[in-house]
Amino acid sequence: MSLLLSLAVGLFSLRVRAIFFAMITLAVASAFQTLASQLSDITGGEDGLSFKVPEWLSPSFELLENPVLGVMIDGRLICYYLLFGLALVLLLALLRIVNSPFGRVLQAIRENEFRAEAIGYRVVVYRTLSSVLSALFACMAGAMLALWLRYNGPDTSLSFEIMMDVLLIVVIGGMGTIYGAAIGAALFLVAQSYLQDLLRLASEATAALPVLSALLSPDRWLLWLGLLFVLSVYYFPTGIVGRLRHQAALNRMGA
Numbered sequence: 001m002s003l004l005l006s007l008a009v010g011l012f013s014l015r016v017r018a019i020f021f022a023m024i025t026l027a028v029a030s031a032f033q034t035l036a037s038q039l040s041d042i043t044g045g046e047d048g049l050s051f052k053v054p055e056w057l058s059p060s061f062e063l064l065e066n067p068v069l070g071v072m073i074d075g076r077l078i079c080y081y082l083l084f085g086l087a088l089v090l091l092l093a094l095l096r097i098v099n100s101p102f103g104r105v106l107q108a109i110r111e112n113e114f115r116a117e118a119i120g121y122r123v124v125v126y127r128t129l130s131s132v133l134s135a136l137f138a139c140m141a142g143a144m145l146a147l148w149l150r151y152n153g154p155d156t157s158l159s160f161e162i163m164m165d166v167l168l169i170v171v172i173g174g175m176g177t178i179y180g181a182a183i184g185a186a187l188f189l190v191a192q193s194y195l196q197d198l199l200r201l202a203s204e205a206t207a208a209l210p211v212l213s214a215l216l217s218p219d220r221w222l223l224w225l226g227l228l229f230v231l232s233v234y235y236f237p238t239g240i241v242g243r244l245r246h247q248a249a250l251n252r253m254g255a
Contacts, residue, residue: 029158029163033159036154043153046153046154046155047153048152049152051150055075056078057075057076058076060074063078079148083147083148086140087141087144091182093137094137094178097133098178106127109121109127110176165188168184168229169185170184171184172236172239173185173239174236174240174241174243175242176242177239177241179241180240180241180242195225199220200218202216203216
């Protein structure tokens with residue numbers, strides 16, 4: 001169903017460009033979040049749906065009685081490495097698609113759409129297929145998230161916050177690159193996980209300065225995360241990977 005939906009959205013929205021395409025896709029996502037919230041018989045409404053996972057993926061399952069290197073091999077750990085392996089497979093599949101003839105055509109369309117159409121490529125068809133592929137990978141990522149949480153609802157897969165997180169990840173890592181998405185996701189998760197701890201240490205270290213200590217409070221971690229995002233966009237407008245590629249190109253020219 002999601003593939004048919006992405007095909008329909010692609011056919012109607014891919015004829016627009018730039019910010020207008022982003023606005024249409026965002027509007028469609030918001031509409032389906034509202035629809036999922038109202039179809040309580042199918043989606044569970046605002047409460048979402050909880051489901052059972054196989055016993056060997058449940059936290060109560062223990063593969064070995066004794067820890068291995070100080071770590072207990074339980075269902076949660078097995079689930080983590082299973083999802084990590086699936087994420088790696090999806091990343092490699094995306095790299096294969098990008099480096100395939102189909103991916104080269106998409107890159108040509110990105111660089112100069114009119115020239116690609118002039119040499120015989122049906123731009124709308126290629127862009128629609130890329131939209132379907134992106135929906136397929138997003139659907140698989142959503143299924144992996146649901147497997148980890150053992151729950152799925154409108155707020156966990158269709159919320160505006162998730163879309164903004166994805167945007168932050170892509171902008172930080174570098175738009176138009178697969179490696180940039182992976183690097184951006186890693187940095188974003190590290191910031192989410194450890195920024196509050198760093199702010200707590202900074203707040204305690206500046207306890208003698210009440211104003212600065214209050215500003216560095218862990219409760220204001222979203223403020224600092226936004227500030228880091230603004231700085232990253234200012235100093236790395238093409239993302240981390242784009243900046244590294246630009247620097248490498250300059251080094252080759254200098255050599």
